[in-house]
Amino acid sequence: MADTKQDILDLAEYLIRSRGYHAFSYKDLSTPLKVKNAAIHYHFPAKKDLGVAVIRKNIEVLQDCFANWEGLPAREQLFNFIEIYSLNSRSNLICFMGALGPAYQSLPEEMRAQLTEAGLQIRNWLKWILNKGIEENAFHFNETVEEKADVIITSLLASLILNRVTGDQVLENVVSLIRQTI
Amino acid sequence: MADTKQDILDLAEYLIRSRGYHAFSYKDLSTPLKVKNAAIHYHFPAKKDLGVAVIRKNIEVLQDCFANWEGLPAREQLFNFIEIYSLNSRSNLICFMGALGPAYQSLPEEMRAQLTEAGLQIRNWLKWILNKGIEENAFHFNETVEEKADVIITSLLASLILNRVTGDQVLENVVSLIRQTI
DNA sequence: TGCAATACTTACTAACTAGTAAGTATATTT
DNA sequence: AAATATACTTACTAGTTAGTAAGTATTGCA
Numbered sequence: 001m002a003d004t005k006q007d008i009l010d011l012a013e014y015l016i017r018s019r020g021y022h023a024f025s026y027k028d029l030s031t032p033l034k035v036k037n038a039a040i041h042y043h044f045p046a047k048k049d050l051g052v053a054v055i056r057k058n059i060e061v062l063q064d065c066f067a068n069w070e071g072l073p074a075r076e077q078l079f080n081f082i083e084i085y086s087l088n089s090r091s092n093l094i095c096f097m098g099a100l101g102p103a104y105q106s107l108p109e110e111m112r113a114q115l116t117e118a119g120l121q122i123r124n125w126l127k128w129i130l131n132k133g134i135e136e137n138a139f140h141f142n143e144t145v146e147e148k149a150d151v152i153i154t155s156l157l158a159s160l161i162l163n164r165v166t167g168d169q170v171l172e173n174v175v176s177l178i179r180q181t182i
Numbered sequence: 183m184a185d186t187k188q189d190i191l192d193l194a195e196y197l198i199r200s201r202g203y204h205a206f207s208y209k210d211l212s213t214p215l216k217v218k219n220a221a222i223h224y225h226f227p228a229k230k231d232l233g234v235a236v237i238r239k240n241i242e243v244l245q246d247c248f249a250n251w252e253g254l255p256a257r258e259q260l261f262n263f264i265e266i267y268s269l270n271s272r273s274n275l276i277c278f279m280g281a282l283g284p285a286y287q288s289l290p291e292e293m294r295a296q297l298t299e300a301g302l303q304i305r306n307w308l309k310w311i312l313n314k315g316i317e318e319n320a321f322h323f324n325e326t327v328e329e330k331a332d333v334i335i336t337s338l339l340a341s342l343i344l345n346r347v348t349g350d351q352v353l354e355n356v357v358s359l360i361r362q363t364i
Numbered sequence: 365t366g367c368a369a370t371a372c373t374t375a376c377t378a379a380c381t382a383g384t385a386a387g388t389a390t391a392t393t394t
Numbered sequence: 395a396a397a398t399a400t401a402c403t404t405a406c407t408a409g410t411t412a413g414t415a416a417g418t419a420t421t422g423c424a
Contacts, residue, residue, distance in 0.1 A: 004371080004372085005371095018287050018288075019285060019287055019288035020202065020204060020284055020285040020288060022202060022204035022205045023204045023285055023288035025410075025411065025412080026411080026412065026413090027410080027411085035372075035373090036372080036373055036374080037411095037412080037413085038372075038373065038374080038375095038413090038414080039371075039372055039373075041412080041413065041414080042370095042371065042372065043371090045413085046412080046413080047411095047412065047413090094284055097343075097344075097347070098284055098340070098343070099284050101340075101343040101344065101346065101347050102202055102276055102280055102281050102284050102343055103201060103202040103205055104343075104346045104347055105200050105201055105346070106200075106201035106202060106205035115347055116347055116348055119344060119347045119348035120348055123348060142362070143358070143359050143362055143363070144355075146351070146355050147355040147356070147358050147359040147362075148359065149355075150337075150341070150344075150351075150352045150355040150356050150359075151333070151337050151355070151356050151359050151360075153340070153344070154336065154337040154338075154339075154340035154341050154343075154344060154352065154356055155332075155333050155336040155337040155340070156336075157336075157340040157343070157344075158280070158283075158335075158336035158337070158339040158340035158343075159332070159336050161279075161280070161283040161284055161286075161336075161339070161340075162279075162283065162301060162332075162335070162336060162339075164283065164286045164287070165279070165283050165286055165297055165298055165301045166298060166301035166302055166305060169328070169332075170332045170336065173326075173328050173329040173331075173332040173333070174329070174332050174333050174336055176325070176329055177325050177329040177330065177332075177333050178333075180324070180325055180329075181325070181363070186401080186402085187401095207380075207381065207382080208381080208382065208383090209380080209381085217402075217403090218402080218403055218404075219382080219383085220383085220384080220385095220402075220403065220404080220405095221401075221402055221403075223382080223383060223384080224400095224401065224402065225401090227383085228382080228383080229381095229382065229383090
């Protein structure tokens with residue numbers, strides 16, 4: 001038996017991350033999955049439940065990554081994190097934060113709360129890994145970890161967006177600069 | 183006589199930059215402006231015409247800025263450019279590229295073309311001003327101008343997005359780092 | 365064997381969407 | 395004064411949207 005719920009969630013994530021939350025409908029899910037729209041409402045009563053589930057899934061995947069990297073040198077962990085964006089770029093997907101963040105003010109409250117939590121978690125992990133790298137004498141930058149963390153997260157996030165708009169070089173340039181200035 | 187067309191365009195820009203292209207309707211324009219939806223179709227026959235007009239307006243405003251700054255030292259021009267983002271942040275607006283870029287694949291072809299053109303123009307100006315600053319001995323960075331330009335534009339763009347999601351410090355941190363590493 | 369839970373489908377709706385055709389008031393030009 | 399252009403309104407539509415109530419087939423369990 002096919003896991004319809006998982007299929008719905010995976011396709012919803014793909015649609016959100018390639019078109020945006022407001023640019024896909026239940027039909028965009030039901031037609032390719034060959035189910036009726038009521039089947040989607042059975043698993044996710046409202047569209048916002050689908051949105052929340054997609055954000056939660058992304059948070060959990062990230063947390064699993066962070067947990068699996070535990071013990072690795074800070075430099076390696078940071079480069080693994082950056083590699084996620086390169087993989088996204090190759091499959092022409094932007095990250096969930098880049099897809100949903102711009103529409104923040106038009107999102108249901110539950111989605112906004114999850115998005116804020118996700119953003120804080122990623123930022124906190126980045127600050128933590130930068131501090132760890134400083135302690136390990138692996139990173140040598142003069143700015144504060146808050147400044148460095150915010151530049152890394154923002155430039156990676158927007159690179160995926162601009163890659164689609166102006167071409168494929170943006171992420172490569174950004175990754176190259178981060179590697180040189182860390 | 184009120185300039186309805188300009189009012190429509192201004193409100194459409196506000197709605198796109200606070201909610202996104204797919205999250206506003208003709209009703210969101212007609213109700214506050216106290217006109218009927220047909221009045222909007224009179225000035226902008228299709229929704230995509232409104233989208234194209236908003237992008238074009240933003241391109242022209244930017245080009246006017248660049249023209250007005252001509253003659254100023256590169257450092258001052260770059261800081262003026264950064265100041266635009268601080269102003270946007272204070273009025274809780276993201277830039278048109280941050281609002282429309284994530285939905286790129288779901289936008290009408292005419293809008294995509296304008297968006298790509300806008301992205302290339304901004305990137306080219308940034309590269310040009312960075313080169314100018316190097317010639318003036320005002321900038322001292324070791325990376326390529328392409329890398330530096332891409333990090334500046336992406337981190338500013340995404341700072342406005344993350345400021346809304348996680349709080350108000352992101353843009354300040356990013357601006358501080360850019361100023362230190364230029 | 366019967367009961368209940370799970371995972372749907374069928375069939376529907378109310379609200380909203382962008383968009384249009386035809387009419388009207390006002391200002392401008394000839 | 396008549397004709398024309400501008401800037402709308404009125405009144406409508408076809409299609410889409412998320413969402414629901416009721417029915418059904420299948421599975422696992424007591």
